[in-house]
Amino acid sequence: MAETMVKAPAEVSFIDEVCSIPGGEALRSCIQCGMCTGSCPTATRWDYPPRQAIAMVRAGLREELLSSNSMWFCASCYTCTVRCPRDIKPTDIMHALEVLAIRGGLSTKRSRTPIMYKCFVDSAKGNGRVYELGMMLKLFLKTNPFAALKLAPVGLGLLLHRRLPLKPSRIKAVGELKAILDKARALGGAQ
Amino acid sequence: MKYYSYFPGCSAEAAASPLGLSVPPVAKQLDMDLVEIEDWNCCGSSPYGSVDKLEATCMAARNLALAEKTGLDLVTPCSNCFVVLHQADTHLKELPRLRQQVSEALAAAGLDYKGGVRVRHLAEVLYSDITPEAIGAKVTKPLKGLRAAPYYGCQLVRPDGFDDPESPHSLDELVASLGADVVSWELKAHCCGSSLIMPEQEVALGLVNKLLRNAQENGAQCLVTPCPLCQINLDAYQSQVNSRFKTNYNLPVLFLTQLIGVALGIKPSVLGLSRNIVSPARILAPYL
Numbered sequence: 001m002a003e004t005m006v007k008a009p010a011e012v013s014f015i016d017e018v019c020s021i022p023g024g025e026a027l028r029s030c031i032q033c034g035m036c037t038g039s040c041p042t043a044t045r046w047d048y049p050p051r052q053a054i055a056m057v058r059a060g061l062r063e064e065l066l067s068s069n070s071m072w073f074c075a076s077c078y079t080c081t082v083r084c085p086r087d088i089k090p091t092d093i094m095h096a097l098e099v100l101a102i103r104g105g106l107s108t109k110r111s112r113t114p115i116m117y118k119c120f121v122d123s124a125k126g127n128g129r130v131y132e133l134g135m136m137l138k139l140f141l142k143t144n145p146f147a148a149l150k151l152a153p154v155g156l157g158l159l160l161h162r163r164l165p166l167k168p169s170r171i172k173a174v175g176e177l178k179a180i181l182d183k184a185r186a187l188g189g190a191q
Numbered sequence: 192m193k194y195y196s197y198f199p200g201c202s203a204e205a206a207a208s209p210l211g212l213s214v215p216p217v218a219k220q221l222d223m224d225l226v227e228i229e230d231w232n233c234c235g236s237s238p239y240g241s242v243d244k245l246e247a248t249c250m251a252a253r254n255l256a257l258a259e260k261t262g263l264d265l266v267t268p269c270s271n272c273f274v275v276l277h278q279a280d281t282h283l284k285e286l287p288r289l290r291q292q293v294s295e296a297l298a299a300a301g302l303d304y305k306g307g308v309r310v311r312h313l314a315e316v317l318y319s320d321i322t323p324e325a326i327g328a329k330v331t332k333p334l335k336g337l338r339a340a341p342y343y344g345c346q347l348v349r350p351d352g353f354d355d356p357e358s359p360h361s362l363d364e365l366v367a368s369l370g371a372d373v374v375s376w377e378l379k380a381h382c383c384g385s386s387l388i389m390p391e392q393e394v395a396l397g398l399v400n401k402l403l404r405n406a407q408e409n410g411a412q413c414l415v416t417p418c419p420l421c422q423i424n425l426d427a428y429q430s431q432v433n434s435r436f437k438t439n440y441n442l443p444v445l446f447l448t449q450l451i452g453v454a455l456g457i458k459p460s461v462l463g464l465s466r467n468i469v470s471p472a473r474i475l476a477p478y479l
Contacts (some may be wrong), residue, residue: 075384078349082356098241117238124233130201153234161466176300183299
């Protein structure tokens with residue numbers, strides 16, 4: 001089985017790079033039937049819908065695809081994955097493309113999803129658990145503070161129903177978790 | 192008594208607190224002993240895996256290592272935690288290089304994961320281990336006449352679910368065991384937009400609108416779901432859907448464990464029913 005977490009040297013082709021990520025192995029056997037695109041609940045919003053995105057990986061259109069908004073609209077519903085007649089896992093491939101886009105500094109500014117994901121990771125790393133309110137505020141500050149106003153009723157509803165704690169939950173072993181993640185980074189995982 | 196190690200997940204403590212509140216009393220009544228994993232951390236959730244796969248797998252693996260010490264199956268009520276922890280476990284078994292890297296990283300905190308944990312979703316445990324029949328036998332307040340639409344969402348049944356990935360039936364059976372009228376509806380395993388609700392609200396609200404419309408058109412008085420993200424999107428954002436699409440939904444969205452709790456005669460206060468944004472008070476009044 002293909003191996004994982006290798007930083008792609010320049011000479012590695014785009015398809016090899018994607019195939020080397022867990023779940024990406026079967027990409028070469030795609031028959032371009034379009035089942036993934038037809039099954040995708042958000043496909044109309046993608047610059048390049050799933051079938052086309054997979055074709056672009058095979059055609060080596062790395063920068064064009066990684067800087068598009070495509071994979072950022074994947075909601076991880078896995079409908080394409082369970083329907084694919086070639087057992088390709090398009091959902092996992094989209095996650096792999098997201099990793100490559102962030103690693104390569106190519107992630108688009110036309111979607112707020114990459115920024116939200118980074119806010120999510122900061123929150124999970126810092127406290128060991130995700131702090132929803134902090135993550136939401138950070139996301140809006142980094143993207144569009146005015147959008148926060150539109151969402152205020154939702155936040156207020158959650159707050160009034162005691163579903164939006166004002167303080168983060170923090171694990172005791174924050175230091176140990178940091179040691180694990182530092183080690184992972186040192187081992188040459190994603191940057 | 193059946194024993195499990197319990198992984199609540201971050202949202203069960205916060206935006207999905209009615210879930211976090213309702214699981215323990217229901218489990219107790221069903222003779223399940225859920226031993227919460229000590230000092231568990233974020234599962235390494237989908238957004239994390241889209242930023243850094245190795246770190247995300249390490250987050251998951253720390254939880255798996257902690258659960259392994261108990262020797263029990265790991266049970267989580269969160270569909271995304273289930274998929275993430277399950278996939279991490281599978282990848283660690285299938286990909287030797289990843290396993291090597293993760294075990295070196297875990298060793299930095301004196302931990303080790305040998306691959307001995309079975310990751311399970313609470314809804315699957317209720318269905319397979321406890322069974323609808325046994326739950327039905329414990330019902331003291333049958334939900335007769337309540338038209339409830341079981342909403343599976345995605346990650347309970349895809350990609351590694353225990354039920355049919357597109358036409359599942361397990362929740363239908365669980366809800367039926369409570370005496371409720373199970374609403375049959377086409378979109379019961381369609382996507383709610385998950386975390387896109389934050390960065391791409393427009394897209395997610397459109398999906399939520401379709402779900403609410405389909406459930407309502409089929410006569411549902413409420414939806415029932417085990418998934419925290421689905422519940423938040425359908426409940427907390429229902430007013431946003433109403434103002435965006437000029438609709439007037441007033442559909443309570445209950446957690447599966449809340450509905451089971453009501454049927455088992457558990458006090459509403461410990462089930463977190465007052466924390467649901469769209470109040471279920473009116474439709475549940477006959478059974479409380």
